[in-house]
Amino acid sequence: MAETLAGSETLGAAPVTEAAHVIATENEAIAVATELAARLAVGAAQRDSERRLPHEEIEWFSRSGLWGITVPKAYGGAGVSNVTLTEVVKIIAAADPSLGQLPQNHFGLVDVIALTGTEEQKRELFGEVIAGKRFGNGFSEKGTKHVLDLKTRVRRDGDHYVVDGTKFYSTGALFAHYVPVLGLDEDRRGWLAYIPRGTPGLSVVDDWSGFGQRTTASGTVTLENVRVPARLVLPAHRVSEQPTLNGPLSQIIQAAIDAGIARAAIEDTLAFVRSRSRPWVDSGVERASDDPLTIREVGNLHIQLHAAEALLERAARVLDELAAKGETTEDDVARASVAVGEAKVLTTQVALLAGEKLFELAGTQSTLDVHNLDRHWRNARTHTLHDPVRWKYHLVGNYYLNGVKPARHAWN
Structure with missing residues (x-):
């Protein structure tokens, strides 16, 4: 096309x-x-x-x-x-x-x-x-x-x-x-x-x-x-030569997209398990939603999602606090970049995890083309490649351990 x-x-x-x-x-x-x-x-x-x-x-x-x-x-x-x-x-x-x-x-x-x-x-x-x-x-x-x-x-x-x-x-x-x-x-x-x-x-x-x-x-x-x-x-x-919050702003929106992808994948997982999935033969339960191991994994998904969303909101509050000051400093931008980087790590992880766990928990039927549920993982895997999450770990660790401020650009 x-x-x-x-x-x-x-x-x-x-x-x-x-x-x-x-x-x-x-x-x-x-x-x-x-x-x-x-x-x-x-x-x-x-x-x-x-x-x-x-x-x-x-x-x-x-x-x-x-x-x-x-x-x-x-x-x-x-x-x-x-x-x-x-x-x-x-x-x-x-x-x-x-x-x-x-x-x-x-x-x-x-x-x-x-x-x-x-x-x-x-x-x-x-x-x-x-x-x-x-x-x-x-x-x-x-x-x-x-x-x-x-x-x-x-x-x-x-x-x-x-x-x-x-x-x-x-x-x-x-x-x-x-x-x-x-x-x-x-x-x-x-x-x-x-x-x-x-x-x-x-x-x-x-x-x-x-x-x-x-x-x-x-x-x-x-x-x-x-x-x-x-x-x-x-x-x-000027947005990178001078200390501005434009980079962290760009990144926090990316993290919010990943959090949305994760939430959609988890919601579709719940709907499929409740309405279509069969319990495993050894589980001894009548419904897939009563399988204790499935329940455990659903619990973990929600914990990971809520942790990611909490860090996302925390990072947004940091940006709001710093923006309210009027004029930002290099230290302000570094603090914002690190807060957003922490959120970006968790939103990346939960988006990918939710897209993968959907099939494990929902079962083979969930892979049929008619459902197109693989779109959640495909979207997560594609979107999270905008910047490598491995460098977010480095950014956060280098800041806390060595006091190194992140480079100022749209990917930090």
């Missing part, structure tokens, strides 16, 4: 035609997410099975107002806490983790605007978000030495910047109204160009073939002599 929006508004998702609802409070954000999740869950397994892109569903998502909840109150948004943001992401990801992942970069990009934008840029871009416009992403590249080894270039040309390069893992770009692309200038400083949909030279292709997160369209973005007005280009290098 390949779709492109190269200079055309007719392919990919149509622009939002209705104004998005404006969410005003933390409680409203949770309520809207809960109601929307029930709607998104319908057909999620079939969308995954058919690799059918959620064009209609993402419009529901935009119009709900949830994509605008982190816009600061001064610019018309709810300015929700990180505790609320992670809960919203977790709720949506449990319903459909591909849809849960789509706004992950969007929220990080809203934060970049808040951190580095001029007043004019904030008014324009925050206004677009409140209206229901979506940011995709053009960050990562494949075939390079590492994730920060970027080949995409950005150069100033009068009142414009010119962008050339090729991106991959471009989650959300196919559905976006703006495709923010990260490139380096001649001094190898990073700049983010928020490129409007339909800009000549911008091409987005759904060539994502990953076995998990199938409907994220995390494929290729190509840029050939793309001219972007200077007012839509922001100095991304």
Whole structure:
């Protein structure tokens, strides 16, 4: 399957035609997410099975107002806490983790605007978000030495910047109204160009073939002599050169997605064991749900999930506490990165464990294609590869043992 929006508004998702609802409070954000999740869950397994892109569903998502909840109150948004943001992401990801992942970069990009934008840029871009416009992403590249080894270039040309390069893992770009692309200038400083949909030279292709997160369209973005007005280009290098919470924010959203995947897998395990599974012949019980060894494993799954969710909420509270200070220090960012890293370890572990244990506890029938229950493990295994969890252990241990602060970037 390949779709492109190269200079055309007719392919990919149509622009939002209705104004998005404006969410005003933390409680409203949770309520809207809960109601929307029930709607998104319908057909999620079939969308995954058919690799059918959620064009209609993402419009529901935009119009709900949830994509605008982190816009600061001064610019018309709810300015929700990180505790609320992670809960919203977790709720949506449990319903459909591909849809849960789509706004992950969007929220990080809203934060970049808040951190580095001029007043004019904030008014324009925050206004677009409140209206229901979506940011995709053009960050990562494949075939390079590492994730920060970027080949995409950005150069100033009068009142414009010119962008050339090729991106991959471009989650959300196919559905976006703006495709923010990260490139380096001649001094190898990073700049983010928020490129409007339909800009000549911008091409987005759904060539994502990953076995998990199938409907994220995390494929290729190509840029050939793309001219972007200077007012839509922001100095991304400042979010890492200066101590900001942008990296921990990006990571905590990833952890929330994994927690949602885990919860969905566990809920499907319980439903299957209660309604379809047979007890083991030696168990001496009539129902699979009365098997003492199954009960033990279900108990362990819930303990692991609740531990992960507790660390996730703790990390979100750390971010909220530090954000409330106004100006963050290097020590603040290190503390935030470590707190999020601890949560990320447990959310990764429980997402993978839940996806695997589902089949052990539910039995052979649960592997049939008609149920598509393997999507939980496939989604967990794919999504948790965004950054290696083994390095989270190193990050946490090096901080506590040697006082080494984590490097500042989007993966910490």
